[in-house]
Amino acid sequence: MAPACTPDSCPDSDAPPVHGLIAEGRRYSNWGGHRATTPAVYVEPISYADVQSIARNHRRFPTPVNPVGSMLSVTDAIVNDGGTLVCLRKLDSILGIETDALGRDVIRVQAGCRLKKLNMWLKEREREIPFQAEIGEATVGSVAVGDTKESSLDGPGFFSAHVVELTYVDDMGELRTISDHADGADFYEFKCSFGLMGIVVECCVETRPARLCRSDVSLETYETPQQLARSLLERRGQCDALLAIVFLDKLVSFYDQRYAAGSGSLAPFPQSECEEFRIAKRLAIQRGFDGVATPQPKGILYSRADFVNEYWRPCKDEKRLDFQYYEHDISKLERVIAESYDFTKAFAAETGFAPGGWATYFVNRPPRAQKPFGLYSDGPGVSFSFDPFCSDPCAPQWQDFSRRYNRLAIDALGARVSPIQTQWLEKGDIAIPKRLARSRFTTRYFGEFLE
Numbered sequence: 001m002a003p004a005c006t007p008d009s010c011p012d013s014d015a016p017p018v019h020g021l022i023a024e025g026r027r028y029s030n031w032g033g034h035r036a037t038t039p040a041v042y043v044e045p046i047s048y049a050d051v052q053s054i055a056r057n058h059r060r061f062p063t064p065v066n067p068v069g070s071m072l073s074v075t076d077a078i079v080n081d082g083g084t085l086v087c088l089r090k091l092d093s094i095l096g097i098e099t100d101a102l103g104r105d106v107i108r109v110q111a112g113c114r115l116k117k118l119n120m121w122l123k124e125r126e127r128e129i130p131f132q133a134e135i136g137e138a139t140v141g142s143v144a145v146g147d148t149k150e151s152s153l154d155g156p157g158f159f160s161a162h163v164v165e166l167t168y169v170d171d172m173g174e175l176r177t178i179s180d181h182a183d184g185a186d187f188y189e190f191k192c193s194f195g196l197m198g199i200v201v202e203c204c205v206e207t208r209p210a211r212l213c214r215s216d217v218s219l220e221t222y223e224t225p226q227q228l229a230r231s232l233l234e235r236r237g238q239c240d241a242l243l244a245i246v247f248l249d250k251l252v253s254f255y256d257q258r259y260a261a262g263s264g265s266l267a268p269f270p271q272s273e274c275e276e277f278r279i280a281k282r283l284a285i286q287r288g289f290d291g292v293a294t295p296q297p298k299g300i301l302y303s304r305a306d307f308v309n310e311y312w313r314p315c316k317d318e319k320r321l322d323f324q325y326y327e328h329d330i331s332k333l334e335r336v337i338a339e340s341y342d343f344t345k346a347f348a349a350e351t352g353f354a355p356g357g358w359a360t361y362f363v364n365r366p367p368r369a370q371k372p373f374g375l376y377s378d379g380p381g382v383s384f385s386f387d388p389f390c391s392d393p394c395a396p397q398w399q400d401f402s403r404r405y406n407r408l409a410i411d412a413l414g415a416r417v418s419p420i421q422t423q424w425l426e427k428g429d430i431a432i433p434k435r436l437a438r439s440r441f442t443t444r445y446f447g448e449f450l451e
């Protein structure tokens with residue numbers, strides 16, 4: 001990690017005042033309400049100059065300074081007791097489409113912009129980024145340097161792959177811009193840094209003409225986990241992108257088989273069947289698939305941007321999604337499903353608990369040079385995520401399941417995991433290179449993973 005700049009060694013008194021909202025001693029929690037933190041200072045900058053002053057002024061804004069967006073992350077990524085929590089939500093302008101130095105069409109957007117807003121803005125202009133995950137609340141800054149997954153039509157399936165330029169505030173309060181074409185390896189490393197190298201304030205993201213999507217939705221029951229695994233691969237082979245929700249203990253799987261359906265951003269009317277499915281799916285995700293039946297339409301035609309959804313912040317007694325993320329190479333799919341099934345059945349026999357289901361996404365990995373660390377860093381190939389979820393993040397049995405399953409998934413099955421999407425990680429489960437971290441931005445939680 002880079003050497004610490006202490007209050008005495010930093011010219012903090014020179015930093016101009018911060019104009020955004022500042023609050024002291026308040027408590028903040030994540031979307032699920034199961035992770036909470038009491039920073040010394042919470043601040044919502046309204047200009048890049050504000051972010052620079054925050055980074056510079058060590059007395060007013062104690063170390064560590066941790067950037068957040070919508071605080072959806074399920075892990076302790078947002079926890080920064082006694083430090084400075086910088087929420088970028090008010091820096092959320094979409095600055096326009098431009099052509100970059102390599103002749104690519106890119107959208108310039110501020111870090112606090114939510115993915116739903118970005119997707120709808122692009123849709124109106126008949127453009128898109130291929131990454132159109134279910135989650136519309138996540139902010140661009142977080143997903144540009146953090147982990148994501150989605151079964152994309154003709155795209156890698158993770159947001160940061162599309163980011164070609166970043167503007168950030170470094171630990172000395174300097175505003176810096178880096179890009180794939182000007183900075184190569186340094187830029188790709190930065191995109192694996194979870195905000196530990198700097199606070200992202202602006203990004204350029206590659207766009208393309210909008211495409212429509214057709215979906216066939218179905219449900220199937222199996223006799224064995226091996227049959228289920230083989231069917232997953234078969235279904236994936238039949239379409240252009242597959243999202244599956246596997247009810248593993250019941251050997252049932254829900255499939256959304258997606259097909260590229262030509263250019264355009266407006267599907268022909270009537271849209272009622274599509275809208276009924278979207279609303280049911282949105283509610284199912286909000287509630288962790290607990291007690292929500294989803295229809296199984298065939299041949300619906302839609303813009304994927306419409307299916308990027310917004311989710312209300314749930315109360316503590318409401319059913320709400322909580323999940324664990326695990327990445328595996330596709331060659332391991334049958335083994336992962338069979339061993340996870342055995343584990344789940346044994347856990348259920350012992351405790352009566354089984355996860356509500358397992359979300360399964362497929363992601364295309366880029367060359368290693370473009371994703372040097374963390375998820376998707378094994379070089380070209382296909383990964384799948386097999387992510388158990390539950391409708392109560394505070395349920396002790398779910399937490400126990402997750403802790404124990406971590407050992408099977410990581411130690412025995414060799415899963416890659418995420419510090420913002422996999423809970424209850426232990427030291428050694430992930431390694432973030434020390435050179436990607438600045439002490440000014442490194443919380444205790446992230447510090448545990450530095451090697």
Ligand SMILES: Cc1cc2nc3c(=O)[nH]c(=O)nc-3n(C[C@H](O)[C@H](O)[C@H](O)COP(=O)(O)OP(=O)(O)OC[C@H]3O[C@@H](n4cnc5c(N)ncnc54)[C@H](O)[C@@H]3O)c2cc1C
Pocket residue numbers: 031032066067068069070071072073074077078088111112133134135137138139140141142143145146147148149150194195196198199200201285286311321420421
């Ligand atoms: C209901 C629900 C559904 C979800 N569905 C999906 C899904 O379909 N696909 C998927 O991939 N994920 C999904 N997620 C996970 C979510 O998208 C990620 O955790 C995402 O990173 C959250 O974005 P955020 O703005 O809330 O980040 P926060 O939780 O606010 O921040 C997380 C971390 O991002 C970094 N960070 C944030 N802002 C900045 C910045 N400006 N500069 C530098 N670093 C920064 C920091 O390390 C921070 O700790 C879902 C989560 C929920 C609760």
